[in-house]
Amino acid sequence: MKMTLFLPLLLVVLSVSTDQTEALALQQSFSPDVHAALREMIASLTEQRLELRSLKKESAGNAAKFESQGAEIEKLKKQLEDYDTKLKGQETETNKLKQQLEVGQVAFSAALLVDGSTTFGPFNTFTTLVFKHVVTNIGNAYNEQTGIFTAPVKGAYHFEWYVGAHGGRHAAGAALMRNGERIFIAYEHQPSHYGTSANGATLLLESGDQVFVQQWHHSRIFDSQNHHTTFSGHLLFTM
Known part of the structure; x- marks a missing residue:
């Protein structure tokens, strides 16, 4: 009677042990690939973050540069307007002097x-x-x-x-x-x-x-x- 019960139990134990061994082997066979993929993804994400930071920094620099150039352009525009006004005043004065010379x-x-x-x-x-x-x-x-x-x-x-x-x-x-x-x-x-x-x-x-x-x-x-x-x-x- 004891012998009859032990044999089925042994078969169950061997069956469970075989499944765990296969699962462990399967896990061991896939783990390197998963870790490599994760490392590659992390490296890619890190690279993308660095590139994004670089782009943001470059964009900020360009914005500051454009803003500086815009201010310089406005300054030059104001100088041109002042020069144009001064030139018109000189032309008016020249015409006045010319008229005075003509009728002087x-x-x-x-x-x-x-x-x-x-x-x-x-x-x-x-x-x-x-x-x-x-x-x-x-x-x-x-x-x-x-x-x-x-x-x-x-x-x-x-x-x-x-x-x-x-x-x-x-x-x-x-x-x-x-x-x-x-x-x-x-x-x-x-x-x-x-x-x-x-x-x-x-x-x-x-x-x-x-x-x-x-x-x-x-x-x-x-x-x-x-x-x-x-x-x-x-x-x-x-x-």
């Missing part, structure tokens, strides 16, 4: 009559005198058709005017006008013989301002081929 020589002198002799007036109103006999008109700022001087450039100008008259009941007078403003007057009244009056003024004129001489109302002004009545002016300096 301004002078004229004219008398009422070209020839003959005439007494003008008296008139009931102020009358602009037209000085026809032009002896000097540098810069062509004086118009002999209207008797008006037009300032070609802003600056200080000096003017003089002389008024000739014969003695009598009427005085001789003429006023210097700037646009519609009366500046000074030259006025002479004597009962007999020939007389003259003169005056002068220095004016600050803007470009386009007009200066002329008006005969005083109820006055008489004489001129002849000897040119007693004259109007002169010239630019002192530009502003």
Whole structure:
């Protein structure tokens, strides 16, 4: 009876031992490959991490570089804008100086009559005198058709005017006008013989301002081929 029970038990033990041995052998046969694969995966992951860190570092460096370059570009752009503004200012100043040089020589002198002799007036109103006999008109700022001087450039100008008259009941007078403003007057009244009056003024004129001489109302002004009545002016300096 004992012998009969032992034999089946022995067979079971041998069977279990054989399965464990085969499993252990199978495990031993696959373990090196698994460890090698794991090591390879770990090495690959490590390499990828290092590469990723390198890429991040390079990306950060490029970003900083681009940011620095962007700041440098903006700086250069600002410098170019400042230079352009400065250049435009210099061009404007150059054009202004060029204009001043072109019109910097301004002078004229004219008398009422070209020839003959005439007494003008008296008139009931102020009358602009037209000085026809032009002896000097540098810069062509004086118009002999209207008797008006037009300032070609802003600056200080000096003017003089002389008024000739014969003695009598009427005085001789003429006023210097700037646009519609009366500046000074030259006025002479004597009962007999020939007389003259003169005056002068220095004016600050803007470009386009007009200066002329008006005969005083109820006055008489004489001129002849000897040119007693004259109007002169010239630019002192530009502003």
